[in-house]
Amino acid sequence: MVTGRHETRERIVQAASELAWESGPGKLSLDAVAAKAGVSKGGLLYHFPSKAKLLEATVETFVEDYDRLLKEREAAHAQATTPVAQAFLDVFIDDVRCKRPPSSGILAALAEDPSFLNPIKRYDRALLDRIKADLGDTGLAMILYFVISGLKCNELLSLNVVRQDEIDSLTERLRALISE
């Protein structure tokens, strides 16, 4: 098969994420991932020499994708007084609007070993600091960050505690809080 430089790698990572969602985070097998990605198991192990490396890459990809979206939204709010906070909200709202299945790749990584989430930990700590600096108000920054974090967690674990209209009114309220 003729493939671009890292096209197959990306396909494998995406297949892993989708499979984690479909068959449960702890039931991710390399065989299944390979099959879903349209690659033989040998081929998979060429790109990711172990399951650990695959899950590592899944988390890293997740962070990179999120960072790209956030930067895009930040650029769109470049003239605003609180671009980071606005962008942070925007990305979350887009995420729920898109109704795409939660990124269970990170759950699969968590199931294997909690320390795989370290990149997220680092990224989010830096993000929280940026929101703080952006808003000036530390307390408000934390409220914004953790409300969104709670909502994301609710999605990630498929708890579905809130309805869409409740999410909408909550995000509107947050928008008002950070626009004052």
Added chain:
Amino acid sequence: MVTGRHETRERIVQAASELAWESGPGKLSLDAVAAKAGVSKGGLLYHFPSKAKLLEATVETFVEDYDRLLKEREAAHAQATTPVAQAFLDVFIDDVRCKRPPSSGILAALAEDPSFLNPIKRYDRALLDRIKADLGDTGLAMILYFVISGLKCNELLSLNVVRQDEIDSLTERLRALISE
């Protein structure tokens, strides 16, 4: 060994939770749980005829324990205007103060099958409604619920994004918001 009626059951559930924390949520084996609980595998399977039943019980125990703590705190705030919201905050604060390892039993259940979390979903939906009724202000209730939810998630996934003093100032601010 002399045991009470359901003492062994409880010991097994607790062993499962601890093991999920120590060796990763997805690497919970019945052999290991039995060993940790000081029970033979046959004995474990006497109490929980399958792994699914064990994880189910783990989640149920988690919800029951939480409910007991919440009710205690509610009783302590019986004369206040917003007992549920106050108690909700109290239980969280106690939880982080105790510095006990996160209840990874639910992560193990999640790894096996996300639908094991349904009891939590039901409980939390009802809890959110109670906080809403308690506070009168729907938006404020959701902010309170999701900030705490975000903080819990942060703990559950061991992300440790915030320091203890930041948590303290955030919970104080929430306390002020719901005491007005």
Added chain:
DNA sequence: TTGACAATACCGTCCAGACGGTACAGCTGT
């Protein structure tokens, strides 16, 4: 230009070990 070689990107097979679960015989405190 070409031929030798090497790196890349896979394929297909195989295996040791772990796992969930079954079965069952025996022990023991009440």
Added chain:
DNA sequence: ACAGCTGTACCGTCTGGACGGTATTGTCAA
């Protein structure tokens, strides 16, 4: 007598990963 176990033996399945092989593409000296 019987619930509540223990201990052992076992089965079928699945899994991560090692391994050897193959086809394609790229590099580079002669």
